[in-house]
Amino acid sequence: MDGSSVTPYVRSRLSFMMFLQYAIWGAWLPILYPFLMGYRGFSLDQTGMCLMAGAVGALAGPFIAGQLADRSVATEKLLALSHLIGAVLVFFLTTAADFDTFLGLSFLYGLVYAPTLALTNSISFANLPDRDRDFAPVRLWGTIGWIAAGIFVGQVLYRFHTPSGEGVTPDAISAAQNAGRVVAFQVSAVLGVIMAVYCLTLPSTPPTKSAKERTAWLEALNEVRKQPLVTLFLIAVPISMIHQFYFVFTADFVTRVQNAANNENANAFAKMVNEVLGVGGGGLMTIGQMTEIVVLALMPFIALTFSRKTLLLTGIAAYALRMALFAYAPELPFVLMGIALHGLCFGCFIFVAFMIVDENTTPDVRATTQNLFNFVIIGIGIIVGSLFATSVAGRYAQPDAAIPMDYVKLFSVPMYMALGCFLLMLAFYPSKQLARTQA
Numbered sequence: 001m002d003g004s005s006v007t008p009y010v011r012s013r014l015s016f017m018m019f020l021q022y023a024i025w026g027a028w029l030p031i032l033y034p035f036l037m038g039y040r041g042f043s044l045d046q047t048g049m050c051l052m053a054g055a056v057g058a059l060a061g062p063f064i065a066g067q068l069a070d071r072s073v074a075t076e077k078l079l080a081l082s083h084l085i086g087a088v089l090v091f092f093l094t095t096a097a098d099f100d101t102f103l104g105l106s107f108l109y110g111l112v113y114a115p116t117l118a119l120t121n122s123i124s125f126a127n128l129p130d131r132d133r134d135f136a137p138v139r140l141w142g143t144i145g146w147i148a149a150g151i152f153v154g155q156v157l158y159r160f161h162t163p164s165g166e167g168v169t170p171d172a173i174s175a176a177q178n179a180g181r182v183v184a185f186q187v188s189a190v191l192g193v194i195m196a197v198y199c200l201t202l203p204s205t206p207p208t209k210s211a212k213e214r215t216a217w218l219e220a221l222n223e224v225r226k227q228p229l230v231t232l233f234l235i236a237v238p239i240s241m242i243h244q245f246y247f248v249f250t251a252d253f254v255t256r257v258q259n260a261a262n263n264e265n266a267n268a269f270a271k272m273v274n275e276v277l278g279v280g281g282g283g284l285m286t287i288g289q290m291t292e293i294v295v296l297a298l299m300p301f302i303a304l305t306f307s308r309k310t311l312l313l314t315g316i317a318a319y320a321l322r323m324a325l326f327a328y329a330p331e332l333p334f335v336l337m338g339i340a341l342h343g344l345c346f347g348c349f350i351f352v353a354f355m356i357v358d359e360n361t362t363p364d365v366r367a368t369t370q371n372l373f374n375f376v377i378i379g380i381g382i383i384v385g386s387l388f389a390t391s392v393a394g395r396y397a398q399p400d401a402a403i404p405m406d407y408v409k410l411f412s413v414p415m416y417m418a419l420g421c422f423l424l425m426l427a428f429y430p431s432k433q434l435a436r437t438q439a
Contacts, residue, residue, distance in 0.1 A: 010203055011138055014124050017202060018142035020195040021120050024083070025113070026146030027153055027191065028090070028184040030285045034252045036102075038178035044401075046099050048390030051248060053103050054110035055382035059375055074206045075123045079116055080199035086113045087192025094185045114378055118370035125358050125366060127203045132355070136299035139351065143292045149191070150286040153184045170259055177255070220365040220372050228308070229360050231429045232353055233376050238421050239349060240381020241388055242319050242414040248389045250339070253326065253407060254284050257335050288342025295347030308356055309429050315349025316425060320418035327411035350377065389414075 028035075036042045036050055089109040096102040120142075128134035161180025162173055224233055295302075302311065318341045325338035354373065361369040397410035 010127050011134060013202060014127065014138045015141040017120060017195075017198065018124075018139055019145035019148075020191055020198060021116065021145065022142035023145030023149040024086070024090075024188050024191045024195060025117075026286075026289070027149035027188040028093075029247060030150060030251045031153065031181045031184050032251075033248050034178055034255065035181040035184070037252070038174060039181065040097065040099075040102070042099055042102075044390050044394050044398075046103075048248075048386045048394075050099075050103055050106050051244070051386035051390070052383045053106040055114065055379050055386065056107055056110050059379040059383075074204060075119055075126070076199050076202040076205055079119055079123070079202070080196045082112045082116050082119075083192050083199060084196035086116075087189045087196065090185050090192060091189035094182050094189075114374060115371055117378060118374040121354055121358075122366045122370045123202065123205045125370075126205050126363075131358060132303045133300050135355065136296045136303070136351070140293050140296035143289045143296060147286040147289040147293075149187060150289070153181075153187060154284070154286075156180065156183050173259065174255070220361070220369040223361055223365070223369065224372060226360075228356065228430050231425070232312075232356060233373065235421055235425055235429075236353065236373070236377045237381045237384070238417055239316065239319065240377040241385030242323070242417050242421075243345070243350075243377075244382050244385030245323070245389045245393070245411070245414040246342070246345075248386065249410065250285060250326075253330075254335055254339070257330060257332055258284060284336075285339055285342075287336060287339045288346075291340045291343025292346050293343070295343040296351065299347065299351070303352070303355070307431070308352060309425070309431055311348045311352045312429065313422060313425055315345055315347070315352070316418055316422045318344035318348065320415050320422065323411045323415035323418065327408045327415060330407060353377070 032051065033047060036047045037044070042050065086109055089105055089112070093102065093105050093109070096105050121139075124135055124138055125131060128138065157177050157180045161176050163176050224230065306314075322338040322341040322345065325334050325341075329335075329338075354370065357369055357373045358366065393410055393413045394405075396413070397406045398404070
């Protein structure tokens, strides 16, 4: 794209797209585990399967959504249709009380929503003139959307679903908050309809006419098998599993820490946190997105100052440190520090990884290759990570449902996984920049 005069307009349009894209997801994902376990009464294994089902859609992304966007349908139209269907499905999740229905709806929702994460990246890369300079300021609005949705849901839970007064037990508070979390899905559904309409106003991004291969994902696979993408894709699987530990357990973990702090001598700091961020875990977890904004805002400078390898290693180290804080320092201030590390985890690994994918990919398979990375980090990684976190690590840390979860055991597992990934990245990821610069 040429013409600096159009860039601010395009940037603002794409920024609001990112805001809605991640507000839709951020409204319900952080509270899903306590909603299913605490309100619907699902077992640990059933909860893991529901978390897994939503990721299955990312597996189809390169073969359906990526193929359509790169070869057949304008990306903005595909986004609009996907979000409209997704809004209907997520609304029906509010009424799905039994496991089989919730699992089926989660699968269908993942099928239409997961590919849109990669499609919003590809439409941004296609319409922004400078990847390093322009993408981070656009993408950070997705983080702002996540924060806005999380705090809104947290405030609703705090103001309307947190009973107070004499005789109210912590169990009664938790039960009321668990039931109130249904509002998260309702908020997501409304945002999905708004997003569907808005996508039709985005810059026209038609499929590429001069494709080398008619089957886009075959061409994309040929590029992924080369360095540095092959190492990046392989390490992305365990990193995604570690990431899933955070989203599966943190809302419940921080809610327990937060409620315990509230019950200990009327902790003034904990009360202040409640007033600002609400309760239920989702609001508190937005601290991570706040630091993510800082990292993304600095990314145009950081990306030019540090090598891609250095940034990836920084992100992996942050994953390890966060899990160490959760495991060995489970007091509210240290837990908040661990949540705040999310900015480095996401910004220096996942965000930078999407940039690396784009700069090592030819333009005619941009959407498909982004979806291939989604296939790995939001598909395979989350599917394996959900089952591993709940049915393996969860059982290891809580062998009997009658006893409390041992969070030292639980969070030590992803901590050691992150340390292993750090060593593998250090050894195998090329130190020299091998990327091809796209026009």
